[in-house]
Amino acid sequence: MLKREVKNAWEFEKNNLEEVMNYSDEYMKFLDNGKTERTSCREIVRLAKEKGYISIEEAIEKGSIKPNDKIYAVNKDKSVALFVIGQNELQKGMKIVGGHIDVPRIDLKPNPLYEEANLGFFKTHYYGGIKKYQWATIPLAIHGLVILNDGTKVDICIGEDENEPVFCVTDLLPHLSKDQNQKSLAEGIEGEKLNLLIGNMPLYGEEKESIEKNILKILNEKYNMVEEDFLSAEIEIVPSGKARHLGLDKSMILSYGHDDRVCSYAGVKAILDTENPLYTCVALCVDKEEVGSNGNTGMHSRFFENTVCELISLEGDYSDLKLRRSMANTKVLSADVSAGYDPNYPEAYEKRNSAYMGHGLVLSKYTGSRGKSGCNDANAEFMAEVRRIFNQADVIWQTAELGKVDQGGGGTIAYILANCGAEVIDCGVGVLSMHSPYEVVSKVDIYEMYKGYKAFFNINL
Numbered sequence: 001m002l003k004r005e006v007k008n009a010w011e012f013e014k015n016n017l018e019e020v021m022n023y024s025d026e027y028m029k030f031l032d033n034g035k036t037e038r039t040s041c042r043e044i045v046r047l048a049k050e051k052g053y054i055s056i057e058e059a060i061e062k063g064s065i066k067p068n069d070k071i072y073a074v075n076k077d078k079s080v081a082l083f084v085i086g087q088n089e090l091q092k093g094m095k096i097v098g099g100h101i102d103v104p105r106i107d108l109k110p111n112p113l114y115e116e117a118n119l120g121f122f123k124t125h126y127y128g129g130i131k132k133y134q135w136a137t138i139p140l141a142i143h144g145l146v147i148l149n150d151g152t153k154v155d156i157c158i159g160e161d162e163n164e165p166v167f168c169v170t171d172l173l174p175h176l177s178k179d180q181n182q183k184s185l186a187e188g189i190e191g192e193k194l195n196l197l198i199g200n201m202p203l204y205g206e207e208k209e210s211i212e213k214n215i216l217k218i219l220n221e222k223y224n225m226v227e228e229d230f231l232s233a234e235i236e237i238v239p240s241g242k243a244r245h246l247g248l249d250k251s252m253i254l255s256y257g258h259d260d261r262v263c264s265y266a267g268v269k270a271i272l273d274t275e276n277p278l279y280t281c282v283a284l285c286v287d288k289e290e291v292g293s294n295g296n297t298g299m300h301s302r303f304f305e306n307t308v309c310e311l312i313s314l315e316g317d318y319s320d321l322k323l324r325r326s327m328a329n330t331k332v333l334s335a336d337v338s339a340g341y342d343p344n345y346p347e348a349y350e351k352r353n354s355a356y357m358g359h360g361l362v363l364s365k366y367t368g369s370r371g372k373s374g375c376n377d378a379n380a381e382f383m384a385e386v387r388r389i390f391n392q393a394d395v396i397w398q399t400a401e402l403g404k405v406d407q408g409g410g411g412t413i414a415y416i417l418a419n420c421g422a423e424v425i426d427c428g429v430g431v432l433s434m435h436s437p438y439e440v441v442s443k444v445d446i447y448e449m450y451k452g453y454k455a456f457f458n459i460n461l
Contacts, residue, residue: 028242035236040264041285078287087277091325092325103256103261120199120214129290140238203217253443259337259435262441266453339400350401355398363398367426390455392455
């Protein structure tokens, strides 16, 4: 066929709709159980253990590994890697599907609690690229971890159960917003105004800071916290509520956190369904991508490299050269989302090179900004290999860029693994309203992504 045919995945999968919907239901449960990077990490480990995976510490204690061993490694409760050991030695390379489980959100500042005008608030600092105005006047939940003065770890979750209170960021009424209306969208609500409204009732008998004291009393009774414990806490503010079916036909999912738990879950699901691969397969889910992949839980850390070192050692004869060979011979799908074409905003997209909802998995040869700044540009040879794998497995796929050339752009973890010599290409699904509190994906697209990742693990050309 001389001209490439663009396929509608819904039409292609019309005989497999039950499988599409079942996969989506499982993914929605994952979203509901994993609102933060910590809870996502724990959920992935739970799913892995159900499939017989053992920890890297248990593997080290055993003293050796063999083909088809299933191992997980956790980095500080925020990143996780799942391995299925291949028939080939690790120095022959790995097949990695690598995504991230952190999501744009609002964090509490170290000293968050204050009251003003008979209202109690938490001061916040937003995390990742958000449109701040989108976070006002919607129901929000509090999630996180607090370490008390005696070392006790306390998990916090308030606002997900329908009987629990929720929280919000206030906005100015239209009757008084003359000056606000003159500002740009980016300036309409400033970062320092993303203060979380948390209370209005005083602690009776207290004359000063009575609302603050009442809030502290409630937290102390529920979590044994005192105000100083905020200094040793990681508390995140996220949209309250569960993932929902979207559309009269229930063809889409509306939820917080698709970017990038939609790809990370597909990678996890694909590796859990993989047996006896030729090359060691890895589902890698990391933290801090939304803020540059730095820190000891981001992709720039040595966590993954150190884990591979341990596995090479368990093969029986470690050397640094084997590690370098392993990374250089590795092939990677950088599992991250793309911008779904939105006909309400056509001016931001280039139609011939956009990701269309319902047209399947998305391959992006490069990301970056404007002149491909900060990108990993996959070479033609690897692009051809991935294309052949997907075609052989009957995966519906498309290609896309992240909008018009001069409109902006973005990046993924792709360049970090490529710096080690690995072959890497970006591969995910289109998302509408990316980085908003509630994003949209197509159910058939995420099913094609799962099929594509599984084919990548299991087909060798």
